[in-house]
Amino acid sequence: MLPNSSERLFVFEGGTDGPWKVSEMEAVRGEGLPVVSAVAVRLGSEAQAAETPPVWDRGFALRGVTSNERYVARAEKDTLVARQQGLGRPEATRAALIPIRKSAAWWALTQDERRRILEEQSRHIAIGLEYLPAIARRLHHCRDLGDAQPFDFLTWFEYAPDHGPAFEELCARLRDSPEWAYVDREVHISLERT
Amino acid sequence: MLPNSSERLFVFEGGTDGPWKVSEMEAVRGEGLPVVSAVAVRLGSEAQAAETPPVWDRGFALRGVTSNERYVARAEKDTLVARQQGLGRPEATRAALIPIRKSAAWWALTQDERRRILEEQSRHIAIGLEYLPAIARRLHHCRDLGDAQPFDFLTWFEYAPDHGPAFEELCARLRDSPEWAYVDREVHISLERT
Secondary structure: OOOOHHHOEEEEEEEOOOOEEEEEEEEEEOOOOOOOOEEEEEEHHHHHHOOOOOHHHHOEEEEEEOOOOOOOOHHHHHHHHHHOOOOOOOOOOEEEEEEEEEOHHHHOOOHHHHHHHHHHHOOHHHHHHHOOOOOEEEEEEOOOOOOOOOOOEEEEEEEOHHHHHHHHHHHHHHHOOHHHHHEEEEEEEEEEOO | OOOOHHHOEEEEEEEOOOOEEEEEEEEEEOOOOOOOOEEEEEEHHHHHHOOOOOHHHHOEEEEEEOOOOOOOOHHHHHHHHHHOOOOOOOOOOEEEEEEEEEOHHHHOOOHHHHHHHHHHHOOHHHHHHHOOOOOEEEEEEOOOOOOOOOOOEEEEEEEOHHHHHHHHHHHHHHHOOHHHHHEEEEEEEEEEOO
16 A cells, blocks of 8 residues: 655755765766766655755755556556565665656657557566566656656666666666657666665 | 646635635545635645735645546547537636545556546546536646645536536536545535636
């Protein structure tokens, strides 16, 4: 069951301090983000309560909320739940934050049209399943937060160093898919912790 | 095309002042709302900028954002677009604000399961189409706003006095449908303006 939305809101703060060190920042499509050296992931409620100075004054603070799935069907969900691992595994010392914005043309499509492009044409869900349980993932929605957000989605990935090549392959396959014709801004931030 | 989310955020302020006078407030399911005598509908950006004292100190302020459709398929969308009328018609001096919250069980369903209940079992879209163009409607999403909201959806309806009985029939048919087993809070606020 989904908790209250205030417990589903996360803030990704990019600055000079944080547990995740930036190893690379790439503007895959469209405008990039300010270059930062570290990223901290906080619950929205904690970020609002924090008394520390905003490290993202010179960096960024991206907000997103976890939510119900928009496209996954029951059979896919059951497979996902059986295979996927949670965040925070001790061996998962590599992470990636990939903010994405989709075009106005995407959002003008109807639900059946978006599902057809995402899965029947692009196999987004099926491709993702191939990389489980190695790659853990959490999707955050930004589009309907109510204040203007620079991206529509923030996806957070965690994996062990050995699975780095597999993760890069996963990203490349999705970027090659018909769905990605509707992505008009994408940044890839590679992270690691000790 | 959808504008920026800050232009899609609306605030429904219930208090003592506003262009829409409350003719009736009914707690259809679950907890009601504070009794108010008038409702004002404002763009979120205007509500934040307003210097007037918050009339909803003793009433309510419900926020919601218009968004892409979650269930409508292309054929349905084309029919909707061809038939529906916009808000603000001079003859539409009756309105209703119906805030709804759905249960945790609803949000745990997958997309295909929710669509099946909403349309194939409950005919929510098809029933709504029968009342076009008489009843104009705008749906606002609250669930993913990022701060805790008391409802998941706010639907705003406008119609001419002659269509009041048809509107009541529409509400009764939807409340009788299988989908409504997943509604755990609903308030019906009937409004009129001169």
